Amino acid sequence: MSITKNEAKKLLQDRALRVTGPRLAVLQLLAASQGPLSHTEILERLGETDWDPATIYRNLVKLRDAGLALVVSCAEGIDRYALAGAQKDDHRHPHFVCKDCGQVACLPLELKPPESIDERWAASVDKAMIQLRGECPDCLEVTNGAPA
Amino acid sequence: MSITKNEAKKLLQDRALRVTGPRLAVLQLLAASQGPLSHTEILERLGETDWDPATIYRNLVKLRDAGLALVVSCAEGIDRYALAGAQKDDHRHPHFVCKDCGQVACLPLELKPPESIDERWAASVDKAMIQLRGECPDCLEVTNGAPA
DNA sequence: GCATATATACAAGTGACTTGCAAATGCAAG
DNA sequence: CTTGCATTTGCAAGTCACTTGTATATATGC
Numbered sequence: 260m261s262i263t264k265n266e267a268k269k270l271l272q273d274r275a276l277r278v279t280g281p282r283l284a285v286l287q288l289l290a291a292s293q294g295p296l297s298h299t300e301i302l303e304r305l306g307e308t309d310w311d312p313a314t315i316y317r318n319l320v321k322l323r324d325a326g327l328a329l330v331v332s333c334a335e336g337i338d339r340y341a342l343a344g345a346q347k348d349d350h351r352h353p354h355f356v357c358k359d360c361g362q363v364a365c366l367p368l369e370l371k372p373p374e375s376i377d378e379r380w381a382a383s384v385d386k387a388m389i390q391l392r393g394e395c396p397d398c399l400e401v402t403n404g405a406p407a
Numbered sequence: 408m409s410i411t412k413n414e415a416k417k418l419l420q421d422r423a424l425r426v427t428g429p430r431l432a433v434l435q436l437l438a439a440s441q442g443p444l445s446h447t448e449i450l451e452r453l454g455e456t457d458w459d460p461a462t463i464y465r466n467l468v469k470l471r472d473a474g475l476a477l478v479v480s481c482a483e484g485i486d487r488y489a490l491a492g493a494q495k496d497d498h499r500h501p502h503f504v505c506k507d508c509g510q511v512a513c514l515p516l517e518l519k520p521p522e523s524i525d526e527r528w529a530a531s532v533d534k535a536m537i538q539l540r541g542e543c544p545d546c547l548e549v550t551n552g553a554p555a
Numbered sequence: 556g557c558a559t560a561t562a563t564a565c566a567a568g569t570g571a572c573t574t575g576c577a578a579a580t581g582c583a584a585g
Numbered sequence: 586c587t588t589g590c591a592t593t594t595g596c597a598a599g600t601c602a603c604t605t606g607t608a609t610a611t612a613t614g615c
Binding site for chain 3: 586587588589590591592593594595596597598599600601602603604605606607608609610611612613614615
């Protein structure tokens with residue numbers, strides 16, 4: 260699910276955002292990524308270029324404000340972004356944060372609150388972002404003694 | 408659900424931990440609190456005293472390692488502690504983090520994964536800490552126009 | 556091309572978490 | 586009660602993600 264530079268350009272122009280190098284790069288990275296990316300992860304993938312971290316940061320904010328990017332996880336105080344519309348449900352599924360390796364994975368399942376939920380909380384819970392924190396399957400395997 | 412200084416002292420001695428001022432105070436605070444507390448929240452409640460923040464921090468770590476305290480939430484990169492045994496389920500219920508006011512509330516409900524969950528993830532999901540992030544009922548009310 | 560609103564680079568600030576180290580202290584043995 | 590030693594404390598500093606100020610550079614409309 261990657262997009263060309265021209266497609267990225269069109270996305271920006273449609274929102275009346277200026278087309279700049281960092282902006283195109285960030286958009287393309289988000290489009291190409293399997294899961295959500297954090298500011299730091301994006302910087303790492305941008306490796307070669309020497310754009311300022313603050314520039315990338317402001318672009319993420321800009322893209323978010325423009326509705327092109329979504330913050331779909333904020334594990335451990337780290338916001339992670341995904342391209343809006345990249346997944347059918349816009350990442351409105353739970354995300355799993357591994358406390359060992361730090362990776363964030365999309366969980367293809369739904370966690371439904373019970374019917375009996377306190378009415379006061381119903382709306383809040385319904386709109387909330389759901390996040391699980393624990394050990395991912397890979398790290399679990401290592402912890403519990405990997406096969407020798 | 409508060410404890411006396413002597414009860415706190417006994418808890419520490421049972422684990423072979425030295426009894427010190429900050430340690431007793433932290434234990435009593437955790438015991439007295441409704442919900443989980445963060446390092447900063449504890450410092451605020453300690454107000455009058457002038458114990459070093461690093462000391463309180465290390466005590467939290469110590470209590471956690473000793474099994475007296477549990478990290479039951481780590482919203483936005485902020486660990487929150489609760490006294491072990493203070494609640495029947497040791498806070499193994501979901502917690503709700505308000506993105507507006509920052510408060511962490513205990514949700515009295517269970518979010519169950521569907522039967523069909525990927526076997527690979529089953530164990531991880533089962534042991535994971537569940538956290539919801541959104542607007543708490545109070546903040547929701549303000550956002551959506553409070554009653555005039 | 557030019558003007559100008561917008562974006563970038565650089566520097567710096569905040570807050571939570573963490574660690575190093577020397578001085579102080581709890582605890583237990585003498 | 587004194588002494589010895591391991592544990593704690595206080596202070597200083599470092600890390601990392603997030604955020605903002607400001608002067609310079611630049612994309613875009615005219």
